[in-house]
Amino acid sequence: MNIKEIENIVEGILFAMGGTVEPSKIAKALEIEDKQVVEAVNSLKASYEKDKRGITITEIDGAYQMCTSPDIYEYLIRIAKQPKKYVLTDVLLETLSIIAYKQPITKSEIEKIRGVSSDFAVSKLVEFGLCAELGRLDAPGRPMLFGTTEEFLRSFGVSSIEELPELSQSQIEEFKIEAENEANNVEVTI
Amino acid sequence: MEMNVKLQVFEGPLDLLLHLIDKNKVDIYDIPIVEITDQYMEYVRAMDNSDLDVMSEFLLMATTLLDIKSRMLLPREEKEEEGEEQEDPRAELVQQLLEYKMYKTISYQLRDRQMDASLVFYKEPTIPEEVLKFEQPVDLEELMSDLTLNKLNDIFQQVLKRQDNRRDPIRSTFGKIKKEEVSLEQKMEWTIAFARAHNTFSFRHLLEAAHSKTEVIVTFLCILEMMKAGQINITQEDTFKDIVIESKIAA
Numbered sequence: 056m057n058i059k060e061i062e063n064i065v066e067g068i069l070f071a072m073g074g075t076v077e078p079s080k081i082a083k084a085l086e087i088e089d090k091q092v093v094e095a096v097n098s099l100k101a102s103y104e105k106d107k108r109g110i111t112i113t114e115i116d117g118a119y120q121m122c123t124s125p126d127i128y129e130y131l132i133r134i135a136k137q138p139k140k141y142v143l144t145d146v147l148l149e150t151l152s153i154i155a156y157k158q159p160i161t162k163s164e165i166e167k168i169r170g171v172s173s174d175f176a177v178s179k180l181v182e183f184g185l186c187a188e189l190g191r192l193d194a195p196g197r198p199m200l201f202g203t204t205e206e207f208l209r210s211f212g213v214s215s216i217e218e219l220p221e222l223s224q225s226q227i228e229e230f231k232i233e234a235e236n237e238a239n240n241v242e243v244t245i
Numbered sequence: 246m247e248m249n250v251k252l253q254v255f256e257g258p259l260d261l262l263l264h265l266i267d268k269n270k271v272d273i274y275d276i277p278i279v280e281i282t283d284q285y286m287e288y289v290r291a292m293d294n295s296d297l298d299v300m301s302e303f304l305l306m307a308t309t310l311l312d313i314k315s316r317m318l319l320p321r322e323e324k325e326e327e328g329e330e331q332e333d334p335r336a337e338l339v340q341q342l343l344e345y346k347m348y349k350t351i352s353y354q355l356r357d358r359q360m361d362a363s364l365v366f367y368k369e370p371t372i373p374e375e376v377l378k379f380e381q382p383v384d385l386e387e388l389m390s391d392l393t394l395n396k397l398n399d400i401f402q403q404v405l406k407r408q409d410n411r412r413d414p415i416r417s418t419f420g421k422i423k424k425e426e427v428s429l430e431q432k433m434e435w436t437i438a439f440a441r442a443h444n445t446f447s448f449r450h451l452l453e454a455a456h457s458k459t460e461v462i463v464t465f466l467c468i469l470e471m472m473k474a475g476q477i478n479i480t481q482e483d484t485f486k487d488i489v490i491e492s493k494i495a496a
Contacts, residue, residue: 069368071372073367073368073369073370113365121368122365122368124365125361128365143356145256148355148356149348152352153348156348156351168341169256169257169345169348170257170260170302170341170345171256171257171259210359210362210363211355219355220354220358
């Protein structure tokens with residue numbers, strides 16, 4: 056089976072299946088190696104990109120899913136009804152970013168960072184399907200652990216948790232310098 | 246009304262603190278605690294204190310600030326000969342503020358990501374669930390091809406034997422300990438009936454029917470219960486003397 060054939064099959068499978076499909080599943084069906092599937096998907100993606108096609112393939116947590124290209128949004132939205140969008144308030148976003156970066160995490164750990172009760176925010180995020188209960192921490196009271204879902208990755212266009220925007224040490228240093236510069240401009244006495 | 250707006254602006258004490266630090270253009274590592282505390286207290290005083298939960302969070306931070314303030318105002322102990330550096334009372338708060346600020350920054354980045362991601366539409370599954378979940382039915386004939394009644398019997402005997410082996414020969418001779426149960430409800434009914442039939446009776450008399458400690462306790466509870474309901478009057482001349490019960494519901 057040459058790569059072109061694999062590409063064609065993968066394309067058809069991803070189109071028909073809709074949701075996420077793991078490369079290993081396709082590899083098993085085609086009786087080929089996983090890495091051949093990955094190769095085919097990458098090559099397919101490259102050719103979509105080269106031809107500026109209306110569709111593309113995205114990776115979510117190691118699986119593939121077909122989606123539209125952002126370039127066609129403007130036209131697509133005139134035909135497709137805009138899906139109901141939930142607005143994430145600052146509180147929800149703050150809570151979500153803490154969960155995303157520190158997962159699995161308990162509510163009390165979130166509260167410690169935010170300095171406020173986070174019951175409402177967490178339950179709202181679970182309701183939106185962006186976060187889910189992951190089980191319980193083996194500690195007194197067996198508190199519930201929370202983490203992000205596949206829907207979270209999809210909504211934020213990241214293929215895995217590792218791909219989340221990183222707040223590097225240099226950025227933290229930047230904060231520090233920024234704050235110091237500000238401090239230098241004012242006379243401060245305690 | 247105005248206060249509500251303020252509460253919405255500041256999602257919590259840390260948020261308010263960050264705002265004050267920004268507003269005063271001071272270094273997060275070198276917070277002028279006295280000034281910030283005064284301004285913070287001003288905000289807290291101006292707050293609508295109808296939501297106690299929210300209020301308590303802000304007040305908790307206020308006490309932390311006041312605590313730090315007082316520690317900073319106190320003369321510092323000279324510990325230099327030990328080469329030990331005095332810890333800045335603000336250190337923990339600074340750490341918390343930094344972490345909070347970090348997640349706040351990240352949350353803005355996430356918001357941008359979400360905007361970009363919303364331009365993409367996903368292909369939802371179009372194959373019906375029952376088709377996706379379909380599994381080849383089991384071929385019974387193939388599954389049972391080499392199974393005979395004799396083999397089935399052998400297996401059954403093995404299962405029985407295993408069950409038998411599991412039994413502990415010593416323990417299985419032990420008798421069973423029965424859990425004693427005296428229901429308050431039943432005893433209540435019985436006591437009320439007793440009180441109906443008698444004008445005056447002693448508690449000791451009532452206990453003649455009791456066979457166990459639990460039953461005595463339950464009977465005593467019944468008496469307390471009936472006393473509360475005003476169905477009986479109780480007198481006791483002295484400690485350890487007999488309790489005399491006078492029934493008000495006697496027929």
